[in-house]
Amino acid sequence: MLELIQEAESAFAQATTPAQLEDAKARFLGKSGRVTELMKGLAQLSVEEKKTRGAEINQLKQGIEAALTARRQALAEAELAAQLKAEALDVSLPGRARGQGGLHPVTRTLERIEAIFGSMGFDVADGPEIETDWMNFTALNNPANHPARSMQDTFYVDMKDAEGLPYCLRTHTSPMQVRYARAHAAKHAGAEQMPEIRVIAPGRTYRVDSDATHSPMFHQCEGLWIGENVSFRDLKSVFTDFCKRFFETDALQLRFRPSYFPFTEPSAEIDIAFAEGPLKGRWLEVAGSGQVHPNVVRNFGLDPEKYIGFAFGMGPDRLTMLRYGVNDLRQFFEGDLRFLAQFK
Template identity: 65%
Template sequence: MGSLDLKRIVTDAQRAFANAADTVTLENEKARFLGKAGALTKLLKSLSKQLEPEIRKSEGALINAAKQKVKIALNARRQAFADALMNQRLEEEAVDVTLPGRCSGIGSLHPVMQTWERIEQIFNSMGFDVVDGPEIETDWYNFTALNSPENHPARSMQDTFYLDVKDEQGKALLLRTHTSPMQVRYARMKNPPIKSIFPGRAYRVDSSSTHSPMFNQVEGLWIDKNISFADLKGVYTDFLKNFFGRNDILVRFRPSYFPFTEPSAEIDIRFEYGRNARRWLEISGAGQVHPNVLRNMGLDLKRYIGFAFGSGLDRLAMLLYGVDDLRTFFDGDLRFLRQFI
C-alpha cells in the first residue's frame, strides 16, 4: 500500500460526499469508506502482524490520517445538509416583522377615580391636605364622637355592615358609614389649624339608581381660631366652579340638620344655562362643627371653631359626566367605561 492509494481513497470519498443528493445517500457513501467493510477499514485490517513494529506504526498513522480527512469531509457535508434544512424551515416559518403587531389594550382610570383625582387637585390648590384613614371603624369614632350616641335617631339613617369583631369597649366593629370619623381621628393627632379633606370609601345598606352599598365620599374640615360660615360658602363655591369648569353656577345653602354640625345646611346647585337650569340639585351637606364634636376632638371650644362638609364623590362624577344611574359606574361594562378614556 502506498501514499498514492490513500490519496485516491480520500479524493474519492470527498467527491462522493460532495455529490450526495441527500442524507441517506451520504450515509451510504460513508459506509463505503468508513464502515466495517469500508476501504480504509480494510486497509487497517490488512496490516500484517508479521511486519516490523515500526513499519506497522508508520503505515497505521498514514491510514488514520487519511481516515481523519474523510471524516472532516463527511461532517462538512452533514453540516451543509443541516444548514440547508434550517434555512428552509426559517423561510417557511418566517414572520414579517414589518407588519403591525397585535396591540395590547391601554388601560385608563375609572371615571370615579378621575373625579377623585380632580377633587384632590382642586382642594390641594386651595391649601387643603389629603388624609386617608381606616374603612373598618369603631362605634365611638363612627357615631358617638360625631354627636350620635347610642339610641340616637340619626343612627337609623346610616344602617351599615357590622363585623364579628369587637373593640375595647365590647362593641362590634363596623364598616364606616362616612369618612367623618377621620375628622375626629385627625384632629386628635394634629393641633390646629387643620385644613384637610378626607376622600375614601364608605358603606351603607342602601341600593338604588343614586345609592350603592359601597360608595365614595369626600369630606372637608377647616378648624382655626376665626373661621365662619362665610368661609365655608366661599371655599365650597370656589370648588364647584373649578370642578365643573364654569362660573355660571348658582349655589344655595338650605337649612338642614346633621348631628355633627350646628348650624347645618344642605348645599344645592343650579346652572344658569343648560338642561339643569330649571331645577336645583342637592350636592352636599355642610355646617359649622358642633361643639360636642369639637370637644371629642380634644379642642378648646373658646379658642377654636370650624366648618365641615361632605359630598358624595360618585354623585359628583354623575353630574360631571352626565350619568343618570350610579350603578353603571360599577357594572364593569367596557363599552360604557371607554367613553371616559
C-alpha cells in the same frame, strides 16, 4: 416487467389517501400480490433461469417500491400543504394590539377634588375603612340609641372593640376628620397658638343601600376647617370656588338650605343650579355642611369656646354623574368596559 411497474404507478396515482395507497400496495407487494406470485414461480425454473428471472423480479420490485415511496411522499406533502393553508396566518390583517387602560371616572373625580382643595391649603387624610363604634358614631355626636344612627344603614363586622361594641364598615369618612384633628391637637398641645386644621378625607364608604343613585359601596369626601375665626362665610366662599373650578364654569349658583346633621349645628344642605347646559335651572343637592358641633370639637381634643369651624361632606360619585351626564350610579361599578372605555 416495465408494464407491471407502469400499472403499479397508475394504481398508486389513483390513491388519494394513505389507506387507499396501502390497498394498492397489497395488490403488488402483499402476500398474494403480483410480485409475490412471480417469486413463487421461481421454484420451477433451473438454476441459471432462477438467476436471470430473480434479477428481473428484484428490479421489478425495486421499481414498484420506488413508485410507492414517491406516492407516499406526494400524499404527505399534499396533507401538509392543506394543513398549512387551513392554519395560515393572514399577515395582511391588522394586528391585535394590547388594550390601553385608563383611570376610572370616579378616580379622576377624586384626583380632581384633591388637586382643587390642595391648592386651597387643605391636607388629604386617609385611614381605615373598618371603624370602631366610637369613631364612626359617638365622636361625631351620635351616642348610643341616638335617633341619628337610624339615618345610616350599617354593615357590622364580627369583631368587638375595647368597649365590647362591634366594629363596622365606616358609613362616612368623617371619622378621619376626628383622627386627623386629634393627632393635630396632640402634636401642637401646649403651643401658644395652634395652626388651623384644613383637611379633606376622600375614600370608600359603605351603607345598606342600592338604587340608581345609591350603591352599597360608594365614595365620600368630607372636609374640615377649624380655627379661631372660621365662619359660614368661609364655607360659602370655599365651596363656591370649588364648584366653579370642578365644573369649569362660573355659570352656576349655590343655595344653602337649612337641614339637620348630628355633628354640625347649624346645618345646611348645599344645592347647585347651572345657568346653562342640560341641567339648566334645576336645583341639585351636592353636599351637606354646617358649623362643627361643640361636642365634636371637644372630641377633637379642642376647646369649643376657642375653636370654631365648618365641615362638609359630598359624594364624588354624584359629582361624577353630574360632570359626565350619567343618570345611573350603578354603571360606574358594574365593570362594563364598553361603558368605562369612553372616559379614558
